[in-house]
Amino acid sequence: MTRRQRADRRTGLLFLAPALVMLGCVTVYPAVWVFWLSLQYRIPIFGIARFAGLDHYAFLAMDPRFLNAARVTLVFTGASVALELALGLLAALLLRRQSAGRQAALSLLLLPWALPSVVTAKLFEWLYHPSAGLVNYLLAGRSLNWLGDPHLALVSVILADVWRTMPFVALLCYARLLSIAPELYEAAQVDGAGALATFGRITLPLLRPVLLIALLFRTLDALRAFDIMFVLTGGGPANTTENVTVYAYRSLFQTLQLGLGAAIGVVVFAIVMLVAWGYLTVLRREGVAR
């Protein structure tokens, strides 16, 4: 390294410093603090602050409520992300083929994505109302107890979330579709490929990187989902829609068990990091992210 390079490097670090200090303050410091909190019994109401070691983690490993919350999180993430990808892709394909009113369709598609999720949840609360809701009305006046039945509540939450976030996937896919060169399709046509073969061999492979990125974003979001279930069902009935973030929130803010709540938060953080790392490995291999 020449002296000039070293000087450049030093200047570079100097310019980077504010960003690094900022990140350190707003992410690293709280993360370390939460981890430290999770190693304690800490309940301010009772003036309790003593070291707990890994007690909270040992408890969570056997805690039926946590295991249930983990199951809810997995089901919610798997089902909502799968549905969002499938429906989003479908919407993008339809939009691409549509010739008239594309602007209007795009705006309509954006609307659910633009709504705050608390508003979405309130909206769906009314749609699902057992006697006055539109959903039951459309089902020929059946009186399904969407949010009160332990077997239907999670389905209701998943559907509401799919409605809200499907446009995100659709837009990503649509943008990629627009940039596929028409020559490719013409060539396929010349070679006599049918619609299915064209989709399977040209469209899908070209969409793959975008789909993977959408998958990454949506999975991470769904794993941390909070507001939709908190407002729509509050985790009930019988905790059938309580995911790990709602459990963490309840421990932290309803009963002020800061240590236990922090431990749940750390577990969520670990899971999200693990999933993100897994996806990024795949993406890197695909050559999408570098």
Next chain:
Amino acid sequence: MAAARTRITSQPGHHAVILIRIVLVLGCLLAAAGCSDRSTGSAAVTLVFKHAKILGPSDPVPRLLREFEARNPGVRVRSESLPWSSDEQHQFYVVNLEGGNAGVDVLMLDVIWVPEFAQAGWLLDLTPFLAPGELTPHFPAAIEPATRNGRVWALPWFMNVGLLYYRKDLLDKYGLRPPETYAELVRQVGRIKSGERDPALDGFLWQGKQYEGMVVNVLEGLWANGTRVLGESGTVFPEPDRAEEVLAFLRALIESGVSPPWVTAADEELTRRGFQDGRAIFLRNWPYAMDLFGQPGSAVRGKVGIASLPRHARGDRGVGSTGGAHLGVYRGTRHPEAAAALVRFLAGDAAERVMTAGAALTPSRMALYHDPELLRDHPSFPAISALAMVARPRPVAPYYLMLSTVLQPEFSAVLVGIKTPGQAVAQARYQLDHLLKAIR
């Protein structure tokens, strides 16, 4: 616009002028704010009173507060309302009081929070402000949760007791007396329903939604079966088999059709309305419902009786749970004397009388239940008072709310049929043991 900008940038002197103007404007604003602050601060002591919405035909609170202000010159009271549900009110208090940014002097408290808030150091010790014997006119079951370690942390305001409402007309028609046991209640429902042949008539309504009110229903069941949730030495579910019997019985009520399936999502008001529309034979609820049943336009006016809750096979007698509201003072208040005076005024005989006459509430002072003037509008008061004398408080412990939040989803899971009573009791035990281990 563009011209103005170039002029400003080209003439540095303008910066100084603008800066001076800004400073002047800000200074004026600050001065004005400071002045208005000082004027309210010196002219009057302002107390903030947080309370829940008062149900009933009229809300006498504003009138009482004006009267207090008239008696205490220089003191003003601003009343602010709390969120609707009890769980949200609790969360509001916990977050704000723990954060030290309370913005409140006098608090309306659910009776179950008093030990917790006192333990947390959020309540002012009211003992020095009280006259000797000032608490004795209140029900013993209302005083117990308000006192801790010999100090008084809140004054009782309203008193609630769980009781059984029954349709006098229907029971009379079949020659039945109010049931003493739950088995008898189930038999009576079967008899009346088969006689009436009315598909819209439900048997027994109670509160089964996942919330604090449902825990009260289950606790009453536990007491009626001779057991409880916390044993003498702090063991959780000291007799698990008896607890499981109670939960199994509640689930069976729904499965056998004695109670409609919607009780699993029902709170006090939902069940009260069902009964008031004449669609049920029995109802477990608080005393406030009686006033509403007697109103003109009620389908059950003059047809409702009050009885003690029944007992289970292994219990001595049915016991209602107490509930109600207390008044406390925030420890960080700047005006402890005025705030304590307001609490004593509101919990006093005159104010409770006004509250009872105006709102659908039952007072915490025993004498008011035998007051001839109030008896005219509330003929059921002596019966309610007799039940309140033998009622039991929920576990008086600072950690009660934590206990309840653990129990709610477990009990709810049994009621909707996705866990067996055995599973729910075992899983609640596991969580409560961890919780109590941290606290003790």
